[in-house]
Amino acid sequence: MRHCHQKMFEEIGLKNTAQRDAVYHALERLHAPKTAEEIYLDTMHHNQDISLSTVYRILETFVEKNIIVKMTLANQTSVLYELSHHEHEHHLICLSCKKVIRITGCPLGNYEEEVAKKHHFQVDHHQLYLYGYCEDCRK
Amino acid sequence: MRHCHQKMFEEIGLKNTAQRDAVYHALERLHAPKTAEEIYLDTMHHNQDISLSTVYRILETFVEKNIIVKMTLANQTSVLYELSHHEHEHHLICLSCKKVIRITGCPLGNYEEEVAKKHHFQVDHHQLYLYGYCEDCRK
DNA sequence: TTATTTGCAAATCTTTTGCATGAGG
DNA sequence: CCTCATGCAAAAGATTTGCAAATAA
Numbered sequence: 058m059r060h061c062h063q064k065m066f067e068e069i070g071l072k073n074t075a076q077r078d079a080v081y082h083a084l085e086r087l088h089a090p091k092t093a094e095e096i097y098l099d100t101m102h103h104n105q106d107i108s109l110s111t112v113y114r115i116l117e118t119f120v121e122k123n124i125i126v127k128m129t130l131a132n133q134t135s136v137l138y139e140l141s142h143h144e145h146e147h148h149l150i151c152l153s154c155k156k157v158i159r160i161t162g163c164p165l166g167n168y169e170e171e172v173a174k175k176h177h178f179q180v181d182h183h184q185l186y187l188y189g190y191c192e193d194c195r196k
Numbered sequence: 197m198r199h200c201h202q203k204m205f206e207e208i209g210l211k212n213t214a215q216r217d218a219v220y221h222a223l224e225r226l227h228a229p230k231t232a233e234e235i236y237l238d239t240m241h242h243n244q245d246i247s248l249s250t251v252y253r254i255l256e257t258f259v260e261k262n263i264i265v266k267m268t269l270a271n272q273t274s275v276l277y278e279l280s281h282h283e284h285e286h287h288l289i290c291l292s293c294k295k296v297i298r299i300t301g302c303p304l305g306n307y308e309e310e311v312a313k314k315h316h317f318q319v320d321h322h323q324l325y326l327y328g329y330c331e332d333c334r335k
Numbered sequence: 336t337t338a339t340t341t342g343c344a345a346a347t348c349t350t351t352t353g354c355a356t357g358a359g360g
Numbered sequence: 361c362c363t364c365a366t367g368c369a370a371a372a373g374a375t376t377t378g379c380a381a382a383t384a385a
Contacts, residue, residue, distance in 0.1 A: 072339060072384055093375080108342050113375060115340095129268050131323060134350085135374065136271070149317045160315060168303035172326060176299060178288050180328040184270055187311060189319040211359055211364065232350080247367050252350060254365090273374080274349065340383075347376070357366070 069122045079105035080115045090128055090137035090148075090157045130157070130186065147185040153194035208261045218244035219254045229267055229276035229287070229296045269296070270325065286324040292333035 062081050066073045083099040084091075091099075097112045116138050119125040128137050130150055142159070149158040169180040201220050205212045222238040223230075230238075236251045255277050258264040267276050269289055281298070288297040308319040 074340065074384075076341070110343080110376075111341055117376095127271055129270055129272065131268050132266060132275075133268065136273075149311065149315060149319075151317075152320060158315065158317070160311065164305060164307035165303050169326065172288065172299065173328075176288060176297065177331040177334075178290075178297070178326070178328055179334045180288075180326050181291060182328075183324065183326045185322065185324045187308065187317070187319050187322045189312075189317055189321075192316040195316075195318045213359075213365065215366070249351075249368080250366055256351095337385095338383105339385095341381085343379095343381105345377085347374100349372100349374085351370105351372070353370085354368095355366105356368105357364105359364080360362100 065124075069124070071118065071122070075105060076107050076111055077115055077118075079103065079107060080112060080119075084125060084138070084140050088140070089159070090130075090139040092135040092137055094135070096138065128184075131188070147187070149187050149189065149191070151191040151194055152188055153190055156191055158191065204263075208263065210257065210261070214244060215246050215250055216254055216257075218242065218246060219251060219258075223264060223277070223279050227279070228298070229269075229278040231274040231276055233274070235277065267323070270327070286326070288326045288328065288330070290330040290333055291327055292329055295330055297330065 062078050063073045065081075066077060071077065079100045080096060082103070083096045086103075087096065087099060093109065093112050093116055096116070097107065097109050100107050100112065116125065116127075120127050120138070124141055125138050126141050128139070128148075130137065133155075137157070144161060145163055146159050146161050147163065149160060150156075151158075163185070165183065165185075169183065172178055173180055201217050202212045204220075205216060210216065218239045219235060221242070222235045225242075226235065226238060232248065232251050232255055235255070236246065236248050239246050239251070255264065255266075259266050259277070263280055264277050265280050267278070267287075269276065269287075276296070278298075283300060284302055285298050285300050286302065288299060289295070290297075302324070304322065304324075308322065311317055312319055
């Protein structure tokens with residue numbers, strides 16, 4: 058039973074359990090937004106028994122502690138989770154293979170301020186998704 | 197039993213039923229992205245008995261015929277539907293009252309082409325959501 | 336030791352589907 | 361008439377929850 062993330066859990070005030078460690082490892086391995094089910098299966102495939110409800114609970118806890126983020130894509134029923142990268146990013150979503158690709162850079166410029174002024178809406182953050190076909194699927 | 201949308205249904209090859217008419221009326225009244233449940237309740241409140249599964253089926257049909265669009269917001273489990281406006285639009289979502297406001301105008305410019313070039317990704321369309329606080333809630 | 340975490344099963348919520356009945360053209 | 365649409369109830373998929381047992385600190 059490894060405890061690679063012991064220090065991190067300590068810092069954020071969470072007990073260092075084998076299940077939390079395993080879920081964190083899975084998120085590191087998968088390095089893309091994944092469903093709770095996918096994270097559960099990946100964990101099981103790496104010989105860490107866990108129950109699906111525990112995965113959900115751990116993911117919720119991680120979201121609260123801001124170490125992962127939660128997202129929902131258009132016309133997709135499940136919620137996706139990925140490690141927080143603490144940098145501004147957007148996503149490309151392949152309509153064919155459903156792959157999600159993170160990209161940095163942002164075209165918004167001072168658009169948020171324009172919107173704030175024009176619509177009397179105080180912008181906190183934004184999400185931009187570009188849907189299309191990835192290199193492999195456009196062939 | 198009114199049939200205000202008879203001509204439209206005829207044109208797109210759908211039978212003109214009281215339920216379809218009622219759902220379309222509800223979408224016109226609500227003029228914002230709403231859940232199937234909300235559309236169902238609005239329809240019932242306007243004295244048109246309908247079953248929730250029929251609402252889902254009608255909404256699916258309308259999506260196929262391109263007279264409405266389907267969307268999912270971040271961290272929200274339910275799918276939302278609204279009339280197609282056939283113009284490019286984005287949405288402001290109030291984090292407090294959950295209101296969704298449609299806006300026109302787009303800050304992307306030639307960003308899609310840049311992404312296509314840089315990431316070898318063929319962009320089909322995009323979604324932009326600005327989260328924050330609306331005029332009523334920022335007070 | 337004690338509060339926290341986990342596993343299991345059951346509950347919940349949203350959406351879909353099978354099938355018999357009903358209605359539009 | 362005959363096909364398509366609807367209602368109902370049941371199924372399905374995703375997520376949450378209650379509770380007793382297990383475990384970290």
